[in-house]
Amino acid sequence: MSTERRELIAKKACTRCSTQKRRCDKAIPYCGLCTRLRQTCKYELPRVSSSGPTPSPSPRPEIFLGSGTFTPSHLKDAIIQKFGPLTPEDTLSAYCRAIEPWFPIVSIPRLRSRLSLTWDEAPLDVALLCLSIILLTTTPASSPEDDNDPSEFKSLYLYTKSSMTATEGLGINSFLIVQSRILVTLFEVAHGFYPAAYISIGAAVRAADALEIHPGADASPSHSLDDGAKREETVLIWCGILILDRYIAIESGPHPSLTRLRSQSLHDLLKPTLCPTHLHHQDRTNPICRLARLFEASSLLDKIHTTLNSPTAEHAFKELISTVETLINLQTILNEEIGDGVQLYAGGLGLCNTALLLAFEDGSKVPLIAGVTENCKSVATTSLISIVSTITSTVEPFTLGMQSIDFNFLPPFVTFLVHKAAAIVTGWLLMDSDSNEGMRKLRILRNFLRIVGERWLGCERYLKLLNEDTTPRTLKALEQG
Template sequence: MSARHHASIAKKACARCRTQKRRCDRAIPDCGLCTRLRQTCKYEVPRVSSLGPTPSPLPKLEIFFGLGALTPSHLKDAIVQKLGALTPQDALSAYCRAVEPWFPIVSISRLRSRLPLTWDEAPLDVALLCQSIILLTASPPSSPEDSNEPSEFKSLYLHTKSTMTLAEGLGINSFLIVQSKVLVTLFEIAHGFYLSAYISIGATVRAADLLQIQPGVNTSPSYSLDDVAKPEERALIWCGILILDRYTAVESGPHPSLTHSRSELLHDVLKPTICPTHQHASALLDRMHSTINNPTIEQVFNVEELLLTIQTITNLQTILNEEIGGGIHLYTGGWGLCNIALLLAFENGSKVPLIAGVTENCNSIATTSLISVLSIITSIVEPFTLGTHSIDFNLLPPFVTFLVYKAAAIVMERLLMDSDSNEGLKRLRLLRNFLMLAGERWLGCERYLKLLDEDTTPRIQKAIK
């Protein structure tokens, strides 16, 4: 028997033949029986003996990237290989089409001026930003993920996260990499990876601080020209960080946002630089979340501060309605953030213990206002759930999906108390149907629907179906 024939024979039968106790010819890569049956053929990887000297195995991450020694050039090549036929211009087009309309953290003109025509001329941070854009704009799989065989969608996410971590390990950090971190954190929020998102937002804030790209802070001349961003672009990226930080804090519970202590400083610098409505809505959400979760000596929260914030949100909504005009509220990120804040306020206000002369009318006013906001949100999503309008997923911010989930959860709670039964069932049905539709773009909706199902009684389940 030739040496070549010996090399193509496994030492043990394949897993299928051993399980079914069949004779296996141990051919590699597939045995004869599995080939005839058109079945997947797998051989057990032999364990390396702990006795005596053994060759050093290749680290798993290096196997993942197909690399030997890790260098910035190798990381860039791994990104380019993963992106396949996509070009830097494809990434720019994807950002302009499906991210910039509702989350503008990148200066289009500045990115276009520094974006090369081919990957050969692109540095690592440019390639990583392009990969992050492609990741965020990628369509999720239509069927549930298989943990043993992750889809290309999940594979691209893991590849991007691994590349980013390896770049950190090599001591690389730049303005473009911070932008990449923001986009990947947004991806994790939008698709329901909340454990990862909670950790990622902290790493993103630290990376931004490390480069001193806070608005109003001069960048050290030791950094490259790519890191010396214009004030407008620095403001854009901090606007994105603040929005994600507040959103993650609201999702996660009573703990304050990471950037809460410096909110006033950042807001004063951001105001003259960017359109104020989106950022202002984010700041008001942060203030509302902080007010509700910080009790006073006499009250569960500061009612006066709560009412002042509600009034400010109402004024901002007037401005937003003028900006939107005849457009669709669903596609306006600021509108979604404002209504999340109002839901938090009225939900908690309707449960405030009665205190004579202070909160005696709070419950009834908050309840009436809560029902009004729920009606507005339901009316906004109704044309999409009834098929009157189709959702433009390029324009749909993922933050709106949490707003719809929060509204559905409140409706569910009221139904459990037998409040507004008929109207409540109609609202719940419409809100859930919208989450099902939006789940085609943002997988976080699947998580929201599961949470709603956990709190749904058989009676309500039957009624909404």
């Protein structure tokens, strides 16, 4: 078995299993038993022998800031204390297992070449990227968050953010640090941390720009990369930024994405690397190819968002029809590429369906104009009902227990799609509260959000938004069902 996919095993049982004398599978970062019981899982750090040197307390950035001796080395030492028993190889494995399948923005061969056998040998930007990977692959606590007493999950997030700010204050920037910013922004999106995600994507854009404008700030080994490697790193970070920027814009209402005015220049930058992925002989499992599909779907999603908020109605209507046709073609291609049974895990298809859902919802609400919009409204309404039914049937097996969700492969982008479908069905029920089929669909969609909420906390936010728009009668009927 390859090191990328191997299970992470600790040398000793976790503290809880050891204390209660339970059988522990020693899985890192959380053992299987604690995960099933939804208990906090910790591993005891290796102890230093009494004859050896006395270990120093874990360094914290605020200590060095107060003493006036804060350096990149101090920050790195503080970060690596957070890894506990995890090795650099463990972190790489975590990325390969739970992020790379649906958001491959880090080059695995190059990250492996930069990782050392021990954390002490790793540079600061590698440590920060690894901290971001651990953050994104960490499962949230089962109990509700308390702002006055945050869980280890929330504390790790705040620590990662503060470390990133400290790196910025030290004047250090690199490809890996920008990738760290992207992963932290993705974490905020997945767990519904707004407005943090909205703010973080802007910082990621500026950090990526700074790589070109202020190249002297790059104090990492990446300066030794050849032109081809640097070009690929540039493509990876800008694809990640654009995908997230467009997704966050959809979440944030009518406001445009930050990069919209630069889309053409950025597409020209990315085109030489992304275009070959459209050739039939290309390996569809290639990370660049998979990222290209996600990027392509996000581009069309942004076009739909732009068109729906365009002040020129006539132009917008024609543009909308053209983009919908392109989306349907891409949807067909993606369905053929991914095969049956894995639509839920296809991030590009999820963004594609989100764009179609928004377009058909808007089309179903246009004022009727005989001979002009009458047919379009009818087609949009029929298409909207069809796509909502497709989304419901896709997630239904997971709510009935017929299939289990593999969260390692589940992109958080699918949660907004399900939430939007549920919001549309909720609107239908306001007009026809006795619709049994509508209640069935809404129950399935909401139950799916509850299940996925154990991994991506953004689902809890979506359920709260749905509750605000749902009548007490409907909520009571859902509970009784």
